[in-house]
Amino acid sequence: MSIHNSALPALLAKHRPSVLGAWLKRLLEGGLVQGGKVKESELSENATRFLDAVLIGLKTGNMTELQTPEWTPARQVLEALSRSWAVNGFTPAETATFVFSLKEPLFNLLRDELLRTPELLIAEIWATTQLVDRLGLISIEAFVKNREEVIKRQQQELLELSTPVVKLWEGILALPVIGTLDSERTQTVMENLLQSIVDTGAEIAIIDITGVPTVDTLVAQHLIKTVSAARLMGADCIISGIRPQIAQTIVHLGLDLDVVSKATMADAFALALRRTGKSVRSNGATNEDKR
Amino acid sequence: METIPILRVQDCLLVSIQVDMHDRLAAALQDDLTNKIVETHARGVMIDISALEIVDSFMGRMLNNIAAAARLLDAVTVVVGMRPAVAITLVELGLTMTGVRTALNVDRGLALIRRLIDDSGAPFGDRQA
Numbered sequence: 001m002s003i004h005n006s007a008l009p010a011l012l013a014k015h016r017p018s019v020l021g022a023w024l025k026r027l028l029e030g031g032l033v034q035g036g037k038v039k040e041s042e043l044s045e046n047a048t049r050f051l052d053a054v055l056i057g058l059k060t061g062n063m064t065e066l067q068t069p070e071w072t073p074a075r076q077v078l079e080a081l082s083r084s085w086a087v088n089g090f091t092p093a094e095t096a097t098f099v100f101s102l103k104e105p106l107f108n109l110l111r112d113e114l115l116r117t118p119e120l121l122i123a124e125i126w127a128t129t130q131l132v133d134r135l136g137l138i139s140i141e142a143f144v145k146n147r148e149e150v151i152k153r154q155q156q157e158l159l160e161l162s163t164p165v166v167k168l169w170e171g172i173l174a175l176p177v178i179g180t181l182d183s184e185r186t187q188t189v190m191e192n193l194l195q196s197i198v199d200t201g202a203e204i205a206i207i208d209i210t211g212v213p214t215v216d217t218l219v220a221q222h223l224i225k226t227v228s229a230a231r232l233m234g235a236d237c238i239i240s241g242i243r244p245q246i247a248q249t250i251v252h253l254g255l256d257l258d259v260v261s262k263a264t265m266a267d268a269f270a271l272a273l274r275r276t277g278k279s280v281r282s283n284g285a286t287n288e289d290k291r
Numbered sequence: 292m293e294t295i296p297i298l299r300v301q302d303c304l305l306v307s308i309q310v311d312m313h314d315r316l317a318a319a320l321q322d323d324l325t326n327k328i329v330e331t332h333a334r335g336v337m338i339d340i341s342a343l344e345i346v347d348s349f350m351g352r353m354l355n356n357i358a359a360a361a362r363l364l365d366a367v368t369v370v371v372g373m374r375p376a377v378a379i380t381l382v383e384l385g386l387t388m389t390g391v392r393t394a395l396n397v398d399r400g401l402a403l404i405r406r407l408i409d410d411s412g413a414p415f416g417d418r419q420a
Contacts, residue, residue, distance in 0.1 A: 190379055190382075191375060194375030194379065195375055197375075197395065198375060198395070201396075201399075203395075203399075225383075228387040229375075229378040229379055229382045231387070231393060232370075232373050232377075232378040232381060232387070232388065232393050233373055233375065233378050233395060234371065234373075234393040234394035234395040234396075234400075234403075235395065
């Protein structure tokens, strides 16, 4: 049930200071200020700005459709608030409480003014509830959107962090893969590896998968792709760090990796040195002598 | 009609592809190359594609064909200078070009051809499997 000419805008405009006061009181009781997360002055400033923005929106009498230009100021205030609260570590509940605690002062106002017309009072309360709920949803949405942006950014940073290409020796590169190889990471890994091959002129690349928790058909396919791409650039690949469990999985899945593999990075490095015509030998001195 | 020059370096043939290939040019190159291998008794063919930014399936197949034909004439084929982006594209297309040897640059390519020729030049009994 909706009313076209709600009494709320006029009432709120008339009693703005008392509503704001009651609302601030509720907000302060909410424990946000006591928790030290936000200053009282900041909270009251935000509350004032929001209430004024709501009044602008209410002037049109439109209380159901909040995506219209008249409601833009209110939406902007809410979104900005949610964003800064999300960054400062507020919980979604705390963010939503900001808007929802406006209900009590508004209901009290309506009750005081419309006491003699219960039917009208109920209709007004219903319209007000809907309005406040919608505003609450806007703030939650902005809050969640901000969180998602943070997660996405962190994912991106993780992606860049976790694909280093290490030069082990002249002409030998190592690529320690840590975490699961999905399509996107494979792309990054491949690009990094190929660029490093060009930059260093490496002939052999060791892909170490000690840090890969599981190898399924998809991961294997991504590995094969990386190896093939490196081969097209004229570099041979050695896969190292295949754990016994993973070796069994690969056999069970019937995968043919078709590439030289070694159990440990050390073995792979030894093979790489041999292939590039180098060798490591002991000079007879022990650790004891060096001390 | 434009043609792609084939240079002879000792017993190798060097081809540098700098323009986009189309059917007729590719066919002409295959013709010229096979003739030249027979003519000069070349043992190795090096194809430089460092100037190419786009290598499609057609190009991939052409390189494969050249390598196969050269192998029949007892010459090894090495493709050199592939760019990283091209390598990734070819792998995504499923063209891993298993029949063709590859090297990072011309220098490495020559060394690889030398090694391959030396290996295959060994007497029958000593030949590595």
